[in-house]
Amino acid sequence: MQVKKNPEVEVGRNSSLYFAVGLNLMLLITYMMFEHKTYESDITARDIVQVDDMIEADIPIVNLDVPPPPPPPPPALVPDDIKVVEDQVEIEETIIESSEIGQNDAIEEYVADVEDVDVEEVDEDIEVPFAVIENVPVFPGCEGGTRQQQIDCFQAKMMEHVNKNFNYPERALELEMHGKVYVLFVIDKTGRVTKIRSRGPDKLLEKEAERIISLLPKMTPGKQRGRAVNMPYSIPIHFKFRQQ
Template identity: 65%
Template sequence: MKPKKNPELEIGRNSSLYFAIGLNLMLFLSWQALEYKTYDKDFVAIDILNVDEELEEDIPIVNINTPPPPPPPPPVVVETITIVEDVEDVEETIIESTEANQNDAVEERIVDVSDVDVEEVDEDVEVPFAAIEDVPVFPGCEGEPRNKMKDCFQKKIQEHVVKNFRYPELATEMGIQGRVSVIFVIDSKGFTTKVRSRGPDKILEKEAERIISLLPKMTPGKQRGRSVKVSYAVPIFFKLQTS
């Protein structure tokens, strides 16, 4: 007898599906077996935690800005008055007035002119050159008329400046030039004193003062017949020669 086959039934048609399901099931079981953990019961301890109530401490409140106590009252001073009897009599001092009145006589005294001593005071007078009566006499101007004495003095001063002029080397290197005004005084003995200057630089001022300090001794100027100090000013020009 031959077995009958159902033509519509094919066993191998879903074999791949069944294989995939079985493979996934085995993988899941294997993963669960690997992840399974066991614990030793001997090391498990259950402790009881006792929590006591916290003690609240009372913190005293301190006021930092407490004012200081008031100072003690001042001691009471009791004044005692003792009456002492006078032992000695004190004489009062009488102050008399020193003012003169109409009843006082004034002694008349006639003073003669010869009784008055007049002492001449030697005043240290300084007269400008433009206001001096008799100008100082520069050496070489002796014998000149009085009206030409000022011209001679000024001419000699200019000749002296030209003769003793020397341009400072440092001022030449630095290119310093300009006008220096020099003021000096010829004293009552004819010597040159109080030399002062004002200019664009200290180097030129120092050189100008050196030139004036070399002035010779002169015959002093006179005012009302007396020798006096005479002040004079002279300009000195420092100019570099350009090639």
């Protein structure tokens, strides 16, 4: 005959649960032991702050030697002989008459004669181009002849003067500078060359071209309607060198 056991009173039915709870408790206790920190008692220092009673000291008042303020200025002296001047001046009124002309004012008729008009001649510096001037400036040696002959002689003498006084700058030769320089100038109403300007590839060439034109002789000035006038003129000077 087998003995029947009551399952409610069996001891080992919850053994696995007890084992798991016990294991977790041991792990928790072990972790807390590893994390626990201890300190040696002889290393710990304790500071005690002592606060003494505040001492109230009386600050002595020091009197500095301050100079006394300066005395007030003496009162102004009033002279005994005071003259009272009356400032009432009689002013005469000046009547200013209007200079405007009214309807009732008569206008005197006056006819001016031609002889009474003074014509002032204004000397203007008029510049007449070479192409339209009536009488071109006369270069020395070009006197006489027609207008076209004087023009041809003027241009020929101008080229002869440039070729005669031409001098190639040494610095320009070393740098192999070349090109055409346009020189603009004015032959004024006295026949002299003024207002010389130039435009070229370099300042060295421009300076030499202006020097050549400044050596032009005095001429007979150009005329327009019988009066001497200024005439602008331009000439190209070609700087060209030959390589050996």
